[in-house]
Amino acid sequence: MTLSVDQQAEVDALRAQSQPTLRAVSPGIEQHLYSAIPVLDHGFVRVIDYMGDDAAICQAARVSYGKGTKSVQNDEGLIRYLMRHWHSTPFEMCEIKLHVKLPVFVARQWIRHRTANVNEYSARYSILDREFYIPAPEALAAQSVVNNQGRGAALSGDEAERVLRYLRDDAMRAYDHYEEMISQEGQQGLARELARMNLPANIYTQWYWKVDLHNLLHFLRLRADAHAQYEIRVYADAICKVVADWVPFAYKAFEDYRIGGATLSATALGCVRRMLAGEDVRQDNSGMSAGEWREFQQLIGPSQA
């Protein structure tokens, strides 16, 4: 279970109280506030707080005195225009604060996104829980033979069992030693800040992560993408659902222009124009490298959906 009984009671208590406010409220995200969305085997994402909604993006773009809403259609059209033309600052007017519980090796990828504010659980001050990410059998994959930075088919049979056993046994042994080293009984006890160094990277950590909508969408574009590692992608997928409920117009525009859309180089655009004019365009007369041509073919080829 992701949350303990006490932690769930705290969430329930927070969700039981409400207060009137003059601030903009997004009904879609209110349903998520404080609740933990489970991710992986022990992880979660919780919305702790947010600021702004779709109207706030338009309000900022128009530097409006009022709500900024001319009409719902106007707002959606304006948001699409801003997204299409990379006008990022109105999206920065919305913010979200998340509580995330995630394996340390996922946190290492996540923390590379520098445009957020982070406060992490202190393993110098507190004792880490005995919680390790152990992949589900279908996520226990072999090294990809075509992509050095990826995985291929799932392991099976004896090999899968052996790998799972190693992962579990190593984690438990390391945690047993961690506990033994910091234990106070009959010994001085090693400082927590030192004892933690023998723990493997699949142990869970937690942080509060606050980011504006513009930078969050950038994070989601990179980490909800098929090239991102599965273990961070599932967090990005969970956050995508929250953002779709929070700022539905902005999320729809993001899906259309960023997730589903593509940027073409001048050379590639020239090739599209030549193709539309009926010219036989091949890699050798395209002006593109083999890699660029392959990616271009994937872009303009039949939809994978």
Ligand SMILES: Cc1cc2nc3c(=O)[nH]c(=O)nc-3n(C[C@H](O)[C@H](O)[C@H](O)COP(=O)(O)OP(=O)(O)OC[C@H]3O[C@@H](n4cnc5c(N)ncnc54)[C@H](O)[C@@H]3O)c2cc1C
């Ligand atoms: C599939 C994938 C594979 C990856 N593989 C590797 C890898 O092998 N090795 C590795 O080291 N990393 C890797 N990364 C991490 C990647 O290189 C970026 O560090 C990470 O995605 C954060 O992106 P960002 O810098 O755009 O985001 P943020 O830090 O959130 O920054 C957002 C934007 O703000 C601007 N910005 C922020 N800080 C600065 C600054 N100091 N100066 C100038 N502009 C700034 C930039 O425009 C930046 O794009 C990988 C990422 C992905 C998604």
